[in-house]
Amino acid sequence: MNKSALQVARASYQPKVPASICGATKIVEGKATESVADQADIKKLFPNTYGMPIVTFEKGEAAKSAEAINVGVILSGGQAPGGHNVISGIFDGIKAQNPNSKLYGFLGGPSGLVDHKYIELTSDIIDEYRNTGGFDIIGSGRTKLEEVEQFDKGLEICKKLNIKAIIIIGGDDSNTNACVLAEYYLAKNAGVQVIGCPKTIDGDLKNEMIETSFGFDTATKVYSEVIGNIERDANSAKKYWHFIKLMGRSASHVTLEAALQTQPNVTLIGEEVEAKNQTLDDVVTYIANVVAKRAAKGLNFGTVLVPEGLIEFIPAIKKLISELNDMLAANQAEFDKVAAEDKIDYVVKHLSAENAALFKSLPTAVSTQLALERDPHGNVQVSLIETEQLLAEMVAKKLAAWKKDGKFVGKFATQHHFFGYEGRCAAPSNFDADYCYSLGRVAALLIASGKTGYMSSVRNTTKPAAEWLAGGIPITAMMNMEKRNGKMKPVIQKALVKLDGGPFKFFASKRDEWAIETAYVYPGPIQYFGPSEVADQTTKTLQLEHK
């Protein structure tokens, strides 16, 4: 493998870990837990893994020699920087307990467990991947572990390889399923523990006990780097408004963090748009107002951050899409026969008056896309809408109207960008390298302590790594019941941006100033070396949440 100079230099980085897990540890059990809501339902579904205590690891007596153990690890879902460090942490952890322990990696995500595709992760392999980005060490996948047949197939291979514990590295759904699996194996007395690790660049897997999901730190730093560069370009060329869409469909944490780091002129937060019941026109008018105010000061340039999921947060659009899906499903056969050029007319005629009006008000490219392109389940494909372009076009239209009325005096030229894939596989920042490696080490400790149905937890993360708190959280404690595909399911609550939380409140207190002034901050690229205040900084979100 041909490697870059940075890859070579970074390979020897030794991640920092909590002082409490350097050397011998002891496990301290706290009080029994309850799920965050729907306690009776969750308890019924998880009779064996409900109510377990939060545990912490503290410095302990000299380590007693542990038995060798075989462990399996799975990467689940979208890539996030640091996954390889979780795996190297697990590897070093189980090897420290007993050098004869083995780590197996299931290939291509959860399907590797079901289909019995795996490799043994030896130290040669692990050493190639320390502190690197990507999930390419064993690959990832989106198969959901939900069915008993899958669990049983998994158990087969565990028995064959003498695997006593599986660690699933994933987001909220994957961790929910890890707990279902833990419960199933425990109920069956199968002798296979299951531990989860909190991963997602979206930042929406967090709660009182899980301060942050890994990858969020690195990914938002990459996005903030390029946003800062674009801001500096905007402020140098002084002729473009840059509309920048950022990954994150369910929550706007990524966009909020990038805004806190770069102080752009406009930032849209999906959760606020929804809470305030804003229309698409409200959003467009807000942006146009900022553009007009800056133009009045002679500033015909700016930056706008848009979360990928914005469109789905707008209540009116959500209703439109819902009616569209229902209407098209009900009239599928007839609609399929309508000629392509008549489909939009058909849609307009078959929608309620209110939604028909909204549909007609959308730019043609969007209404066409909504009418014509549907996913394999027959649903309209909201994710294909290029929201950043849509907004730029609608703002341009509004400003053109205002210009005629003398309400806007200036120029409005745009560029648009979408950042997502650029950040998901970056080499982990020092924070993510340390955090992930620690999560892996802690997962190994949870296994050695015989735990199952727990998520590996490292807290106090705004402090230096030595002061971090290591432990495990029962996954059931994070659950509630939610409707999914029409059925009530136990799931880990997704953490949306809290409008009364520190990060949003700080942003809201500053945004009017950032809108009109050119208050850009240029974070620059992630530094792996150099002064600690540069190289070891956590996210603004974490700092403001724990102020």
Place this chain on the structure above:
Amino acid sequence: MNKSALQVARASYQPKVPASICGATKIVEGKATESVADQADIKKLFPNTYGMPIVTFEKGEAAKSAEAINVGVILSGGQAPGGHNVISGIFDGIKAQNPNSKLYGFLGGPSGLVDHKYIELTSDIIDEYRNTGGFDIIGSGRTKLEEVEQFDKGLEICKKLNIKAIIIIGGDDSNTNACVLAEYYLAKNAGVQVIGCPKTIDGDLKNEMIETSFGFDTATKVYSEVIGNIERDANSAKKYWHFIKLMGRSASHVTLEAALQTQPNVTLIGEEVEAKNQTLDDVVTYIANVVAKRAAKGLNFGTVLVPEGLIEFIPAIKKLISELNDMLAANQAEFDKVAAEDKIDYVVKHLSAENAALFKSLPTAVSTQLALERDPHGNVQVSLIETEQLLAEMVAKKLAAWKKDGKFVGKFATQHHFFGYEGRCAAPSNFDADYCYSLGRVAALLIASGKTGYMSSVRNTTKPAAEWLAGGIPITAMMNMEKRNGKMKPVIQKALVKLDGGPFKFFASKRDEWAIETAYVYPGPIQYFGPSEVADQTTKTLQLEHK
């Protein structure tokens, strides 16, 4: 100004300079020069600045005290990382000669000189901008200094501010114009010297004496960072082909450098497409073949790098566009009356058979765009074509046909990206910070030596900065005559990718391997601190050119 931790830490970086210009220097004059071609014509146009010698600066006797001098500086054209360091180098240079010297910055590009918009750059201002990206210290602009009236207006403000020298930081055209200005002022005995500095991220201002233009190093490192991240994502998710377009319309240096750094599966080089007289279908077939070969190995993912100017390099498309422009100009009045939905038909009927066939073969989005959108001069807007999407669509079409014939067995899903604004204003890498600051220091020395019509030159740049060679190159020596807008003009030869040059030959020797294997390299983000082999690396292009 709210600053990031990196901005703060980076402010105190002391750029490295050639040892020869630390302390006292002496100027050494070489032999008289000739222009690279059309010597008689160039000599006639530049009677006073033609044939001057190349000069170098060497360690000299103790500095004699110099008179204070007022200098003006102009940023011209597109942003490039390091412009602020050229300016701080000039500032430190003239202040070292005499603390009473003053530096004026003309605002918003060359128009600042003509319109008398300027500020004095004091040490407070300079210190805010050391080692930062962007051109925001004084702004840039695209006004061309070509007319005598502009030169005379410029002279007025120089007289008023007692400015004895102007430094123009720009690309090939701006440096050509700097020389025209130098010639004019010299002929007029105006007492104002003019010095140029080689800037452009495109990398197309270089020759025997100018090894590289500044900004190329930093910009290509930013693009390579995100391309590497995308490659790692492709290799982890294993489900997308990423089509990545990179800035650079006239030359493909940026794309070639990014390819050398990241080893993607497909890289298109405009100069090669033109030299081999390839058609759009040739290009599409080449990509489709690589996709099919990888698919045969079970690898349904990859990365394709496309230079922004690709379309204009394809000889057949060039001809089509040329005929389109002529035909539409000739039939403008009639064409304007044609209904929008009939314009494409109109175009097809009025083109030659060959070009009509090519036009019809283009995806509808592209043909529509070519027929409907024209720039203020009435020309079709090639730059609006989203080449990366166009190629992805055409490859998909071809693969679908091959699938029916059994020639392709696999999946082909795509994502597309365009990187340009992300890199033009990044904080300069150590190389660009050093190189630019040195260029500024050398420009100050050229002024102190009474030179005009020279470009600041720093060579031997693949060696440590202490060993760099400082000097000045007569701008006329880089010129030849070229047709511009129908007239023969003296211009600096634009440096295109040389198909017999080291960088391209190395790439060509490797590309078949990179196409089929997954040989990705992940350069990671620019490091300003850390080991020298990481933080002080030059571009692969420079290394291969000077091997």
